[in-house]
Every structure is written in structure tokens, then in C-alpha cells.
Amino acid sequence: MAYKVSKRKLPLREDKQLHEINKIAGRVFDRKTLDVLVRMLNAGIFRSLDYPIASGKEAIVFRATTKTGYAAVKVYKYETSSFHHMLPYIEGDPRFKAVRRKRDLVQLWARKEFANLQACCVSGISAPEPIAMRDNVVVMEFLGEKGVPYALLEDVIVEKPAEVCDAILADVKKLYRDADIVHADLSPFNVIMRKQEPVIIDWGQAVLTEHPQAENYLRSDVTNIVKYFGRLGVKRELETTLEKIMHG
Numbered sequence: 001m002a003y004k005v006s007k008r009k010l011p012l013r014e015d016k017q018l019h020e021i022n023k024i025a026g027r028v029f030d031r032k033t034l035d036v037l038v039r040m041l042n043a044g045i046f047r048s049l050d051y052p053i054a055s056g057k058e059a060i061v062f063r064a065t066t067k068t069g070y071a072a073v074k075v076y077k078y079e080t081s082s083f084h085h086m087l088p089y090i091e092g093d094p095r096f097k098a099v100r101r102k103r104d105l106v107q108l109w110a111r112k113e114f115a116n117l118q119a120c121c122v123s124g125i126s127a128p129e130p131i132a133m134r135d136n137v138v139v140m141e142f143l144g145e146k147g148v149p150y151a152l153l154e155d156v157i158v159e160k161p162a163e164v165c166d167a168i169l170a171d172v173k174k175l176y177r178d179a180d181i182v183h184a185d186l187s188p189f190n191v192i193m194r195k196q197e198p199v200i201i202d203w204g205q206a207v208l209t210e211h212p213q214a215e216n217y218l219r220s221d222v223t224n225i226v227k228y229f230g231r232l233g234v235k236r237e238l239e240t241t242l243e244k245i246m247h248g
């Protein structure tokens with residue numbers, strides 16, 4: 001959905017930046033999102049948006065250039081996010097009060113992703129470092145080398161599958177036991193391989209362990225990982241693994 005941006009009241013520099021962002025984003029952003037991106041530019045959080053790395057239904061992730069290197073900028077989309085898909089994940093989370101409008105829910109998603117990245121950082125879980133957040137935009141550490149993003153677990157050849165599998169499961173346990181969080185969308189599509197080290201991404205939907213569905217989400221996360229590595233010849237029994245994560 002293309003928006004016509006009124007540029008009348010904008011100073012020259014912002015006008016130019018808006019133009020650059022629009023060029024990169026293919027005019028997909030609404031005015032409010034453009035404003036947030038320009039504010040971040042002006043605050044020096046990044047210098048430019050370079051190109052979209054990936055675009056899904058709920059978010060677009062950009063590579064951005066910063067003073068010292070790169071950052072990943074994840075923009076949650078107001079238009080195409082599914083309210084009904086998102087709502088169950090915030091049920092009973094005391095960190096985030098109930099919301100009614102989709103716009104609020106999308107912003108809450110960004111806040112939740114940022115808070116979860118911070119919690120991972122504190123607990124030593126392998127995830128991108130959080131850098132900044134505002135409204136529907138999350139800025140985080142760019143996972144890549146020489147400006148080229150690393151591939152997803154799904155797309156790489158894993159040299160030592162048992163080690164990678166156990167590293168992910170160890171993080172799932174730390175997440176559950178130390179950070180009281182369940183990722184709730186863990187799969188080889190949400191793990192980026194930094195060389196041979198797995199880094200877990202995509203934290204918007206993650207829930208606290210007190211969420212009524214937390215155990216079911218945990219079971220589904222662990223099932224995805226155990227099944228994937230099972231196909232690579234790594235045998236990890238589901239119930240034993242779950243038991244170790246929750247009580248071991």
C-alpha cells in the first residue's frame with residue numbers, strides 16, 4: 001500500500017532522508033513509520049537504510065549502516081499483521097497490558113521483541129544484541145560478515161549437528177529456567193548460523209513461562225528442533241529433553 005508523503009513542513013535534511021528511505025522501502029511505509037525511521041536517523045542510531053534483507057507478512061528486516069558497521073532494522077507492518085494471530089501470545093503477560101487497536105498490538109510486538117532480546121542478553125542466550133526500539137521499529141545487532149547476512153539454519157550445511165542441536169537446546173533451557181521465557185516460534189527458520197554457532201532470532205511472539213499456553217509452546221519449539229536434527233542423524237528423545245529443560 002503506497003502512501004503519498006506530504007513534505008511541506010519538513011526541513012531539507014529530513015526531506016532528503018525521507019526520500020532515501022522511500023526509495024529503499026519501495027514506498028511501502030506509512031507516514032508514522034517513516035517518521036520513526038527519520039527520527040532514528042537523526043538520533044544517529046543508523047546512518048542509512050541499505051536494503052531489505054527479508055520481507056514477511058508481519059515485518060520487513062533491513063540492513064542499515066551505522067557509524068561503526070551495520071545494524072538490522074526490523075519494521076513491523078501496521079497494515080498486514082494479523083490481530084487474531086497475535087492476540088493469544090500476549091494473553092496473561094503482566095509486562096504488557098491489554099490492547100484493543102491493531103496499531104497498539106503491532107507496537108507491543110516490537111516492545112516485546114526488544115524486551116525479550118534484552119532478557120536474552122542478560123541471561124547469556126545467543127540472540128542479536130538489542131540496540132534501540134521505537135513504536136513499530138526494532139534495531140538490533142546485524143548478524144553477518146562484511147555486510148552480508150549469515151544464512152538461516154534451514155539453509156546451511158551443519159558440520160557438527162549434535163553440537164549445534166545441544167547448543168540450541170541449552171539456550172532453550174536457559175531461556176525457560178533463567179529468563180522465564182518460551183520463544184514460541186522456534187524452528188530452523190528462526191535460527192541464524194553465525195559460522196557454526198546458532199543464534200536465535202524473531203522474538204516478538206515469545207511468552208513468559210506463566211502464560212497459560214507456555215508449556216505447549218515449549219513442547220512445539222523443542223519438537224521442531226529435535227525433529228530437524230533427527231533428520232541429520234542426531235537422536236534426542238522429545239520427552240527426556242523436555243523433562244531436562246523444565247526440571248533437570
Ligand SMILES: Nc1ncnc2c1ncn2[C@@H]1O[C@H](COP(=O)(O)OP(=O)(O)O)[C@@H](O)[C@H]1O
Pocket residue numbers: 053054055056057058059060061072074128140141142143144149150152189190201202203
Ligand atoms: N539481526 C539480524 N541480522 C541479520 N539478518 C536478520 C536479523 N534478524 C532477522 N534477519 C533476517 O530477516 C529474516 C526475518 O526476520 P525474523 O525476525 O525472523 O522476522 P519474521 O517475523 O518476518 O520471520 C530472517 O529470516 C533473517 O534472514
Ligand SMILES: [Mg+2]
Pocket residue numbers: 189190202
Ligand atoms: Mg522469522
